[in-house]
Amino acid sequence: MTINWDLVWGSLGPILTGAITGTIPVALASFGLGLLLALLVALMRLSRNPALSAIARMYISVIRGTPLLVQLFVIFYGLPSIGITISPWPSAIIAFSLNVGGYAAEVIRAAILSVPKGQWEAGHTIGMSRRQSLVRIILPQAARVSVPPLSNTFISLVKDTSLASLILVTELFRQAQQVAAFSQEFMLLYLEAAVVYWTICLVLASGQSVLEKRLDRYVAH
């Protein structure tokens, strides 16, 4: 098999455009929104209110117990039949955010629980409300613990955004598919897409180590 380098360079344009205008913004937006949702769900799950905790548990169970592709299809292809039509981009961001929200909620919950009870008590004794202790004392410490697992979530998300190609979002993989269909060079184009995903994830992984080092500055080594 000879490699058609002209095609490789020629297709890099549309593929990178797909990455920059599709994959990366969808992943960033979904991760941001998903984290906010996850924090909320984690706090509900930890709440002493049994109703809140049950709702959170249910949500996590549904998100983790159903395939992401099914969630995506329900939102994009399913909702129109009950009169709710959402265009591809927002559909993708909603589905991915909900998905991140479910997985990251458990990460955040575990990270909050990993902070010793004495930290809540120290916050209490200096006069803080539970909310103040949470924001100023507990979450900064939980953040450190949750960076590695949340990085996993983020990296998975970047790759999962390729599913958005199936609901017509012009992202990295959809661009690759289109060039492949046109040129009939499937192996080449799909490997090229794989390399671009891998590169994005390498950048994220190095970002993770920078962040870990920063947050580790107050821990004994």
Add this chain to the structure above:
Amino acid sequence: MSPTESNLPDAAALLTVRGLRKAFGRHEVLKSIDMDVRRGEVVTLIGPSGSGKTTVLRCLNGLEVPDGGIVEFASDLTVDFSLPVPKKQLSAMRDRSAMVFQHYNLFPHKTALENVIEGPVQVQKRPKAEAIEEARELLARVGLADKEASYPFELSGGQQQRVGIVRALALRPQLLLFDEPTSALDPELVGDVLSVIKELADEGWTMVVVTHELAFAREVADEVIFMADGVVVERGHPDTVLRDPREERTRQFVDRLLNPF
């Protein structure tokens, strides 16, 4: 200091506790504890583990909510735990005292200085510059002037506990609560921390100290309370309780601490 103070039967009373009760599930940890602490007084609580002495402190600081009893601060705050207590009243009670923990419980993600100013700045909303200045003075007084930028993991146990004490002082509470402040320390570091506490006592700080350090209790305390199984077995001047106790249980406990072998 309130002007009505002189009308009280005991002008110097800072804290009055009556019938304090607390149970965890079916286990009664405190069965009606009475306690009086006057301004400037040092009260030490001693007793075997599980006697409830730490729970007394935790109830006073609102870390546990008692099931019954009355806690009264000076003449202006009375909390009756036999009734449902509004949150506001609980925080008001909590704000009268500050706790120094056995395991220090410093905030690991904050420097020594940041640990100290967190309460004054974030909770009491005092100007940051003023809080920093005061924190520096306090840190210098406990011999940590050069450690303000250190994170807790960079400090020894004794240094961490001194930061813990300064963090409590910076809140300007009426009452300091020490929960076995030296129990987690290496023996050679105990002295530094105890001498800081003694200095504070000499300066007139009011404090309740849970401790196993009988020598400290004998030298610093105005009153020693011996607790066992959730009740006060004996109380009085340290010379009496620690040298010549009336109760057999007190004698046994003191003997065992003084002669472990």
